[in-house]
Amino acid sequence: MSHLKSLTLTVSTPHVARNPKLIRRQKIVDRLEEQLKLAQDRTYAPVVHRWKATSGGSKALVEIRKRVRPWWRMDVNGALVLILRSGPRTLELEKGKAGIVVGSQERLAAVLETLIAAAKAGELDAALEAATGVFGRAIPKRKAA
Numbered sequence: 001m002s003h004l005k006s007l008t009l010t011v012s013t014p015h016v017a018r019n020p021k022l023i024r025r026q027k028i029v030d031r032l033e034e035q036l037k038l039a040q041d042r043t044y045a046p047v048v049h050r051w052k053a054t055s056g057g058s059k060a061l062v063e064i065r066k067r068v069r070p071w072w073r074m075d076v077n078g079a080l081v082l083i084l085r086s087g088p089r090t091l092e093l094e095k096g097k098a099g100i101v102v103g104s105q106e107r108l109a110a111v112l113e114t115l116i117a118a119a120k121a122g123e124l125d126a127a128l129e130a131a132t133g134v135f136g137r138a139i140p141k142r143k144a145a
Helices: 020-040 105-120 125-132
Strands: 047-053 059-065 072-074 080-083 099-103
Touching: 020 105, 020 125, 080 105, 099 105
Parallel strands: none
Antiparallel strands: 047 059, 072 080, 080 099
């Protein structure tokens, strides 16, 4: 019983559904961190585990290297341009402007770190909401009796 007395106990709270805005924010932060790792190491490919069927009919857990595509491209002037994505859609940070001019490969990591900090602070929430929209079922209004 002395082991339990060494622990700090608290009241258990029920699981609260997470805010969709926080979920989108965390997803973009995770993707930006992947892009940062890819910018620092061009051979970066995270390993994910999947269950695959074997020839004997059973399933085995295998490691698969996930392909991460870069979000940056060279423009016609030779400058590096970074385009943020949320799923298949690009994020417009300002109306009609979806690209961020990075300039050179050396500045790419610093720009990605700035974007990660901005996403954690919630500065990209409006762009994320505009790109993804509000998914879900619309609840019809009740008819007056």
